[in-house]
Amino acid sequence: MINKIIEIAKEAGQVVRDGFGKSLDIEFKTNESNLVTQIDKASEKLIIEYVHKEYPTHSILAEESGLSENTSEFTWVIDPLDGTTNFAHGLPVFSVSIGVQKNGNTVGGVVYDVMQDIVYSAEAGGGAYANNKRIKVSPNNNLQRALLVTGFPYNIADNPEHAFERFVALTKVSRGMRRLGSAAIDFCYVAKGVFDGFWEVHLHPWDICAGKLILEEAGGIVTGFDGETINIFAVKILASNKHIHPQMLEVINNF
Ligand code: IPD
Ligand code: CA
Ligand code: CA
Numbered sequence: 001m002i003n004k005i006i007e008i009a010k011e012a013g014q015v016v017r018d019g020f021g022k023s024l025d026i027e028f029k030t031n032e033s034n035l036v037t038q039i040d041k042a043s044e045k046l047i048i049e050y051v052h053k054e055y056p057t058h059s060i061l062a063e064e065s066g067l068s069e070n071t072s073e074f075t076w077v078i079d080p081l082d083g084t085t086n087f088a089h090g091l092p093v094f095s096v097s098i099g100v101q102k103n104g105n106t107v108g109g110v111v112y113d114v115m116q117d118i119v120y121s122a123e124a125g126g127g128a129y130a131n132n133k134r135i136k137v138s139p140n141n142n143l144q145r146a147l148l149v150t151g152f153p154y155n156i157a158d159n160p161e162h163a164f165e166r167f168v169a170l171t172k173v174s175r176g177m178r179r180l181g182s183a184a185i186d187f188c189y190v191a192k193g194v195f196d197g198f199w200e201v202h203l204h205p206w207d208i209c210a211g212k213l214i215l216e217e218a219g220g221i222v223t224g225f226d227g228e229t230i231n232i233f234a235v236k237i238l239a240s241n242k243h244i245h246p247q248m249l250e251v252i253n254n255f
Contacts, residue, residue, distance in 0.1 A: 001100060002108045002110070002121055002123050005100060005109075005110045006119055008050040008051075008098065009047075009112040010119065012046050012096045013043075013095075013096045013114040015039065015046060016039055016043050016087070017114050019038075019087075020087065020092065024037045024038065024088055026088060029154075030155070031154060033085070035088050037084065039087070040064055040081040041064055041080075043096060044062050044063065044078060044080035047078050047096075047098065048060055048062060055072070055074065055076075057070050057071045057074075058074040058075065059072060059074065060075065061078065062077075063079050063080065063206045064080065073102050074100060074102050075101045076098060076100050077098070077099040077100070077106075077205050077206050077209035077210070078098050079097040079098075079184060079206035079207060080096060081094060081095075082096070082097045082111075082182045082184040082206075083095060083180075083184075086180075086182065091181065092114075093182055094114055094181075094185075095114060095182050095184045096110075096111070097109075097110070097111045097207070097209070098110050098210055099209025099213060101209065105124070106124065106209055106210070106213040108123050108213070109121065109211065109212070111184040111187070111188050111211055111214060120188040120191065120192075120211075121214070123217075124213065125217075127218075128215070128218035130188070135191055135218050136191075136192070136193060136218050136219050137191060137193055137215070137219045137240075137243075138243075139241070139243065140196050141243035142247075143173055143244050143247040144173065145196075146195075148170055148171075148174045148176070148196065148198065149180060149186045149195045149198045150198065150199055150200055151179060152179065152200075153200070153202035153203070160201050161202070161225075163201050165255045166251075169251050169252070169254075170248070170252065174197075178195070183198075183211065184207060184210060185211075186198045187208075187211025187212060187215045187222075188211060188214055190220055190239055191218035191220060193241070197238070197239065198239040198240070199237060199239070200237050201236050202235060208234070208237065209232045215239055219241070219242060220239060221239070221242045223238050223245070223249075224236050224238065225249070225252050225253060
């Protein structure tokens with residue numbers, strides 16, 4: 001199935017790439033920061049049509065059209081364009097993210113970095129890959145030498161879960177903090193050792209599903225802020241190379 005997920009992620013990525021820099025119909029979702037464009041919708045439509053054709057009994061959970069339950073134990077969890085704000089502003093950092101779950105466990109995940117043309121992929125138990133080359137997390141176990149990444153939810157003005165305080169605390173004790181604007185790419189950059197850790201609050205299942213599997217298959221871990229295992233519906237996400245996880249937990253809980 002992984003080759004099928006890759007195939008459709010790349011096709012959707014082509015739609016996104018073709019739309020980049022073109023005139024956009026922008027609509028607001030929850031507020032003026034939370035955008036959706038005709039390209040998000042076109043990408044999602046293409047992916048859903050593909051699933052319907054190839055796997056007519058599978059369920060779908062997609063960002064723009066929600067949950068459509070079916071009879072199968074498989075569910076496709078789809079973010080048709082992760083990084084819409086970047087996309088709409090002409091910043092070439094965005095992805096297509098597709099995870100497939102079987103009875104609630106992610107069995108396959110693909111994040112397609114559209115402008116760099118890099119396919120990140122993983123199957124449960126099979127390792128993680130970037131364009132078919134095996135990737136692994138960094139060996140760094142020192143938070144002071146760690147490069148971290150985060151993101152902010154669209155309701156950041158309300159400072160949910162003390163996101164600002166945690167941002168300050170982690171920035172002070174690490175080598176640096178970045179904010180790229182595509183959570184799916186953030187997970188993959190931890191998976192390939194670019195970043196050592198990633199944390200964010202109020203992500204959605206479609207931001208998490210594929211990236212979490214890719215990172216875990218690259219040797220990393222993803223937990224809540226209590227260090228416990230999470231599923232894709234979790235509110236607080238801490239993802240790392242595993243080695244700096246205890247140090248990040250310490251800071252995230254004592255800001
Ligand atoms: C967003 C991106 C961003 C993250 C936001 C997400 P979207 O997804 O992943 O990096 O900080 O929380 O909502 O809206 O571009 O699909
Ligand atoms: Ca997203
Ligand atoms: Ca999206």
